[in-house]
Amino acid sequence: MTDEIFIIGGARPNFMKIAPLINELKQENIDFKLIHTGQHYDYNMSKVFFDNLGIPKPDYFLNVGSGSHAKQTAKIMIEFEKVILKETPKLIIVVGDVNSTIACALVAKKLFIEVAHIEAGLRSYDLMMPEEINRKLTDQIADYLFITEKSALSNLENEGINSNRVFFVGNIMIDNLDRNMESAQKNEYYKSLNLTYQSYGLVTIHRPSNVDNIKDLKKVIEILNYIQTKIKIVFPVHPRTQKNLKKFNLEKDLNKPNIILTEPLGYLEFLNLMINTKFILTDSGGIQEEASYLNIPILTLRKNTERPITIEKGTNTLIGNDFNKVKVCIEEILSNSYKKGQTIEKWDGKTSKRIIKIIKDKII
Numbered sequence: 001m002t003d004e005i006f007i008i009g010g011a012r013p014n015f016m017k018i019a020p021l022i023n024e025l026k027q028e029n030i031d032f033k034l035i036h037t038g039q040h041y042d043y044n045m046s047k048v049f050f051d052n053l054g055i056p057k058p059d060y061f062l063n064v065g066s067g068s069h070a071k072q073t074a075k076i077m078i079e080f081e082k083v084i085l086k087e088t089p090k091l092i093i094v095v096g097d098v099n100s101t102i103a104c105a106l107v108a109k110k111l112f113i114e115v116a117h118i119e120a121g122l123r124s125y126d127l128m129m130p131e132e133i134n135r136k137l138t139d140q141i142a143d144y145l146f147i148t149e150k151s152a153l154s155n156l157e158n159e160g161i162n163s164n165r166v167f168f169v170g171n172i173m174i175d176n177l178d179r180n181m182e183s184a185q186k187n188e189y190y191k192s193l194n195l196t197y198q199s200y201g202l203v204t205i206h207r208p209s210n211v212d213n214i215k216d217l218k219k220v221i222e223i224l225n226y227i228q229t230k231i232k233i234v235f236p237v238h239p240r241t242q243k244n245l246k247k248f249n250l251e252k253d254l255n256k257p258n259i260i261l262t263e264p265l266g267y268l269e270f271l272n273l274m275i276n277t278k279f280i281l282t283d284s285g286g287i288q289e290e291a292s293y294l295n296i297p298i299l300t301l302r303k304n305t306e307r308p309i310t311i312e313k314g315t316n317t318l319i320g321n322d323f324n325k326v327k328v329c330i331e332e333i334l335s336n337s338y339k340k341g342q343t344i345e346k347w348d349g350k351t352s353k354r355i356i357k358i359i360k361d362k363i364i
């Protein structure tokens with residue numbers, strides 16, 4: 001066994017969590033290796049984040065690509081096991097709730113290697129979400145659980161996880177936001193789309209529950225079509241959504257002068273759009289947190305959230321796909337009477353420092 005730490009990244013929402021961690025490990029002169037599973041592989045779903053966030057080239061690229069859940073998860077496990085058998089690290093760090101998270105945690109644990117999970121304990125209590133299954137299983141086997149908000153502590157306690165494995169460290173994505181704010185401000189991407197400050201709403205939709213079936217996707221489009229009668233919309237389209245818009249022949253329904261469609265964007269371009277938007281409409285997990293931190297109104301097209309602090313203290317409202325709720329909230333946002341956010345505990349840009357301190361004290 002070596003003293004080395006392995007950091008796992010695989011899909012887009014992982015990269016903004018591993019970047020601050022890597023930065024901190026470098027500052028502390030701690031050796032690590034970076035493993036990219038290849039769950040996401042297009043330039044604008046993966047490499048652009050490495051370039052924007054200064055993440056080093058991975059030591060291993062597992063090149064697993066897309067597939068059914070079973071195929072993708074199994075492929076990651078098979079490829080990652082080969083790496084672990086060769087290198088035997090002391091600890092692996094997984095982040096978030098994607099297929100790469102559970103696949104690598106499971107492989108490591110069965111080879112007696114300790115596992116740390118960043119963003120542990122979040123629960124939507126909706127097992128129709130693949131991420132909920134990934135989160136629950138990863139937390140059951142992880143040795144160190146780093147949590148972003150206190151709700152995670154009771155969720156984990158209810159699942160029988162001993163609180164001495166759990167550490168409330170805050171939200172590592174906020175470290176990344178802070179570090180990149182100046183570059184995102186200078187970037188001025190919104191101007192290249194001929195937009196002005198707060199003259200538009202920003203949309204991201206990619207959850208299977210919103211886009212995989214024609215009825216749900218049509219409802220989303222209906223909502224977008226209503227909003228674009230009030231204000232311009234910018235919508236960077238995720239590959240899953242793009243595929244389904246095409247499959248169901250719905251692309252033409254978004255062909256409106258007030259709807260600007262783009263490819264998936266890099267971190268800096270997207271952050272630039274976020275800080276200049278009037279509001280966000282999303283079904284993403286991380287964006288609920290980023291918008292809350294930035295005090296930007298955010299409407300979440302889901303019935304539940306695993307991030308309740310964004311509703312209690314942040315700027316988030318769950319709207320499901322309820323048209324009336326959308327109308328009320330949009331009205332409030334446009335008349336500037338929508339709720340304001342409050343400061344959230346330990347979302348302060350120092351989470352990666354807290355995590356590395358714990359790792360130094362307890363593990364290496």
Ligand code: UD1
Binds near residue numbers: 039
């Ligand atoms: C995955 C995560 C989800 C996360 C999302 C962010 C799981 C179970 N889901 O969902 O939690 O919110 O990433 O993006 O891990 N595709 C491309 N290029 C790529 C990657 C994917 O075209 O680089 C297409 C493929 O057709 C693929 C589809 O997008 O079949 C979906 O990709 P997949 O990784 O299966 O799931 P996501 O929907 O991206």
